[in-house]
Every structure is written in C-alpha cells, then in structure tokens.
Amino acid sequence: MNDLVARFRGVFTALATPFKGDAVDFSTFGALVERQIAAGIAGLVPVGTTGEAATLSDDEADRLIARTKELAAGRAMVMAGAGSNDTRKTIDKVKRAEKAGADALLIVTPYYNKPTQAGLIAHYSATAEATSLPIMLYSVPGRCGVEIAPETCATLMDLHPNIVAIKEAGGSAARITQLRRACGDKLIIHSGDDGLTLPFLSLGAIGVTSVVANVAPREMALLLEAWQAGDAARALALHELIAELTDGMFIESNPGPVKAALALANLAGPEMRLPLVSVSDFNREKLAGILNRFSAASAAFQEIR
Template identity: 80%
Template structure:
C-alpha cells in the first residue's frame, strides 16, 4: 500500500477539455498537458467534471484519454474519469478507459439516481470486479446528491483490493478524520476542493485532485511539497496566495471560470458545450483582476525563494 500511496501523493490536475468551433482543440490540450508535467504534477485526470465529460461522446472521451496517456509517456499517472449514473454504462466506460491506456480510474457516485449506501456498494463492487486498475471513488454530493459514507468505503476496501482511494469533495474537513477512522491507512484520500487542500493534508489526506492546477500547477505542487517537507510557514503562504484565485475559479459552475481564466492567460479558449455557457462579462472582469494580482504575488514569491 505504501508504494501505491506514493503514486497518488501530490497534485492530480483535473484537466479541462478545450474546444474550438465545437471540436476538441488538441493543440491547446497538448500544451496544457505539457505545462502540467513541467510543473511537477503527479497525475492528470482527463474526462472528469472539469473536462466536461457529460457532453463528450464516447469516441471523444476515448481520444482524450488516449492522447493524455501518449503525452504523459509514463512521466505521470493518468487517472481517467469513467463514472456514470448507470452501472452498465460505468462498466463500458471502464473498459474503454482501460483500452485507451489509463493507469487508474476515477468513478463518481451515480448522479440523479441518488442510490442508498447499499446501492453504492453494489454499484462500486460491480465496477471494481470489471477492472484490474486502481479505483478512486469520487464523493461530490453537491453535484450528485449522495455522499459515500465512511462505513461504505470501509466495506468496499475490505472486499476489493483495487478500490484504493477517494476524492472527497464534500467541503468538510471533518470527513477526512471520519474516513481515516473507518478505513485507516488502507484508503488514500485526496482533497476534491482546492481551497481545502492544506487543511485536508493536515489531517491525513496525501494529495489533491485540482481544478486550480489548470491555471497554477506550479504553486499547487509547491504547496503540497512544502507541507510534505514540514515547512508549514511556506505551505501557509502558498495556501493564502492561492486563496483568492481558488475562490475566483469557482465564481460560477465549474469549468466555466477555469476556462475563462485559461483564456485570459492565452492558454486555451473559453468555449464550452451547452448547457454550460461562458462566464458572464462581469465575472470575467473579476477573474482578470484576480489573475493580475495572483501573477504579481506568485512572481514575488518565487523571487523570495
């Protein structure tokens, strides 16, 4: 388990899927991936919520995962989003992600259906039995309407060796302690909320699956590394420096703001697929100010190193 934990330790960036005129902008995507790797991230997460998985066709999802794997070339882990609200579709997505070369799978709780905990156990057991890849559970009640109970996690990891981690995105630091009390060191925990990365690390999480990392991968990596090195002053400085950017990146529903921020940085376009639309003009202006202040603070911080 220690060796596996090291593979999940650090920053995993939940990649956006750039679009141009309705199609995937692979030129921008390739540059974004390389920028992440150069910044020192541990992993990449294509075809998740931030990647607008809900509006990608199966063929598009396959292509994005396969391209991420090719670009990563073994330098970082590729954990593909493969969740759905139909267990049969989840199994199909798992098989396709495996074929595309993914190293691990991120499986969100079934949305809209609101299954009971017994339903979640049954769903994840079927999924785990269909793959040899490590599985990260994804609990995000704000989007899915259901939370994975700590006892459910404990039951799943006892029965399935390849269920190894959870992305905890319920906005509650106390959940980390509850999960650790139920599962101990047998469950790897990632923060699913950028703004809670440092608090999560302080109580037992070992990484973050990050949206902000699309824009500020170096700073997110430095935050986690500073904590791991025991440099709490530096970790807190980075946490506070990133705080306004984190708030801005979630000023509207993800991934609208992060795409707007990338566009303002000339890294990718702001285009999205309906029913998602670009952020309002007012919020784009707010993001521009936030990015300007963040850029100045980040530059000054790096000079002080």
C-alpha cells in the same frame, strides 16, 4: 501498496477540455498537458467534471485518455474519469478507459438517481469487478445528491482490493477523520476542494485532485512539496497565495471560470458545450483582476523565496 501510495501523492490536475467550434482542440490540449508536467504535477485527470465529460462522445473520451497517456510518457500518473449514473454505462466507460491506457480510474457517485448506501456498494462492486485498475471513489454530494458514508467506503475496500482511494469533495474537513477512523490509514485520500487542500493534508490526506492547478500548476505543486518536506510555514504561505484564485475558480459553475481564466492567460479558448455557457462579462472582468493580482503576488513570492 507503498508504491501505490507514492503514485497517488501530490497534485492531480482535473484537466479542462479545450474546444474549437464543435470539436475537441487536441493541439491546445497537448500544450496544456505539457505545461502541467513541466510544472511538476504528479497526476493528470482527463474526462472528469472539469473536462466536461458529460458532453463528450465515447470516441472523444477515448482519444483524450489515450492522448494524455501518450503525452505523460511515464512522467505523471493518468487517472481517467469513468463514472456515470448507469452502472452498465460506467462499466463500459471503465473498460474503454483501461483500453485507452489509463493508469487508474476516478469513479463518481451516480448522480440524479440518488442510490442508497446499499446501492452504492452494489454499483462500485460491479465496477471494481470489471477492471484490475486502481479505483478512486469520488464523493461530491453537491453535484450528485448522495455522499459515500465512511462505513460504505470501508466495506468497499474490504470487498475489492483495487478500491484504494477517495476524492473527498463534501466541503468538510471532519470527513477526513471519519474516513480514516472507518478505513484506517490504508485509504488514500485526495482533497476534492482546492481551498481545503492544506487542512485536509494536516488530517491525513496525501494529495489533491485540483481545478485551480489548470491555471497555477507550479504553485499547487510547490504547496504539496512544502507540506511533504515538513515546511508547514511555506505550505501555508502558498495556500494564502493561491486562495483568491481558488475562490475565483468557483464564482460560477465549474469549468466556466477555469476556462475563462485559461483564455485570459492565452492558454486555451473559453468555449464550452451546452448546457454550459461562458461566464458573464462581469465575472470575466473579476477573474482578470484576480489573475493579475495572483501573477504579481506569485512573482514576488518566487523572488523572496
């Protein structure tokens, strides 16, 4: 278990999926992944919400996971998104992700259906029984309409040894204490909100599954490294350095802003698949200003430190 905790510690980037026309741009995707690894990211999360999983074909998802694993080459953990709102489809995605080489799985709560807690236990139990890979539960009530209760998390961990972690994206720091009270310190917790990373770490989380790391991987990695080294002042300074950029990543629905930011930085194209569309011209200009200020502040921070 200690080795598993170590593997989940740090920044895991919820990777954006670049497109060129109607196709996945695998060349650009490879460059993005290499940039993440070079920055010191601990984990890579392909085929998640930020990766527009809902509009990827099964073959595209398989290829993205396999390509991430190939590029990571043991330098970063690969945790593939594999959830859906149909348990049978989720199990199929889990088996496909395992075959493609994933090291772990991120399984979101079923959306739209709004299952009860008993339904969540049944759903996650069936999923866990279909794989031997470590599973991170993903509670994001703002998108799914249902939250994983702390007691449900504890029940699932008791029933299934491979359910080991949760990505908490409910927007409440109080949830961390509630989860730890129910599950104990054996539960691995990731922040699912970039802006709450530092307070979550102070309450017992050990990592973040991050959107903003697509744009600022080194700064996010440095924040986690500072906290892990016991340098709270440096971690706070990095949190404040990233804060405006973090807010900017959510001025419209994710991943619109992060894709616009990657395009502004000449790292990837801004294309998204319907029903998602590119950010408005107004917000693109706003993001350009945020990126310019962030770049200048980051450069100054590196000089001072």
